[in-house]
Amino acid sequence: MEPTRLDPGYQDPRYAAAERPAPRTARPPLPVRPRSLPERHSVRAQVLAALRDALATGELEPGETYSAPALAERYGTSPTPVREAMQRLVSEGAVETVPNRGFRVAGHSARDAAELAEVRxxxxxxxxxxxxRxxxxxxxxxxxxxxxxxxxxxxxxDRAAYAEADRGFHRALLTLTGNRQLVLVAEDLHRKSQTPAAQGTRPGTAQLLAxxxxxxxxxxxxxxxxxxxxERLATHHLGADPDRAEHGYR
Incomplete structure (x- = not known):
């Protein structure tokens, strides 16, 4: 006997197919990121760190112009990560772009140093x-x-190591405020203040130690x-006194 609508569990065959779940279809595979991206980022970061060390030690001299291919040969890499790292330094004010030649190392004047110290x-x-408090x-x-x-x-x-350790101390100090924007702005100013002076004067070991x-x-x-x-120590240390702002390593 055929089941009727009154029978328990009856299902109208006209709707049975529609109520069955649709068969699952395979999802398309996620796109694979090129393996070269992390490697390129790593190379750029390494070149950037090397360039910052060279600026801090005076290996790259204020007023001198350096080409990306020449620097790439020095660091054993291609010119692309060098250009990318240099553009980062341009945004920080450490170097300037010279069309068709490369990048000129910027050197701050005594006035620049005093103004940076005042703002910091x-x-x-x-x-x-x-x-x-x-x-x-x-x-x-x-x-x-x-x-x-x-x-x-x-x-x-070691001027390069000191510059990095100095930023680390001040970063950790200001991080205690909980204000991330303050930390970012202060570190940007700190980097700019560490740019060697245009006249080429750099602190000796005794000054760094002091x-x-x-x-x-x-x-x-x-x-x-x-x-x-x-207040007295912080103001003095940051070089707000013009006589203390010339070398820019605090």
């Missing part, structure tokens, strides 16, 4: 004072290894909560 002090000193004394111990790293680099006269020791002195003042000392 206006930005960082109030932030450091706020931290001095709110951060527990024991938190400053976390920055001691970074301060020691600047002393280690300065004691052997600057590095100021990091530890600032931490001591922060631990003790001495706001007057914190």
């Amino acid at each position: 002090a206006a930005l960082e000193v109030p932030a450091i004072l706020r931290l001095a 709110s951060v527990p004394p024991e938190r400053w111990d976390e920055l001691s290894p970074l301060a020691e790293a600047t002393v280690t680099a300065a004691s052997v006269g 600057d590095a020791l100021e990091h530890a002195a600032l931490l001591d003042a922060l631990r003790s909560g001495d706001l007057v000392a914190v």
Whole structure:
């Protein structure tokens, strides 16, 4: 006997097919990223780091023009990552593009150094004072290894290592504010202030070491909560005094 609509479980054959789930179709494979992208990014990052070291040490001299092919030969790579790294340095103000020739190393003047120091002090000193009022004394111990790293680099006269360690200390200090934009802007200004002076003067080992020791002195003042000392040390260290802003390694 054929089932009727009154029978339990009856299903009208006219709709049975429509209610069956559609067969699954294979999804198209996800696009595969070219393997060369990470490698190219890595090469560009390595070239950028090497160029920054060369700028900090004076290997690339202010006022001199360097071609991408010549630099590529020096670093054992193709000109493309060199050009990309140089464009990054152009955006940071460390070099300038010279049409049909390459890139000229920019050198700041005494006025440039003083202005950068003034802006950095206006930005960082109030932030450091706020931290001095709110951060527990024991938190400053976390920055001691970074301060020691600047002393280690300065004691052997390694300008490139000191420049990197110096940025690391200030970055960690301002990170405690929780303000990411402040950290980014301050580090950009810091890099610009580390550009060698146009006249070619660079700090010697003694000057680098004196600057590095100021990091530890600032931490001591922060631990003790001495706001007057914190403001004085931070302002002095950042070179807001024109006599302290010439070499630009803080």
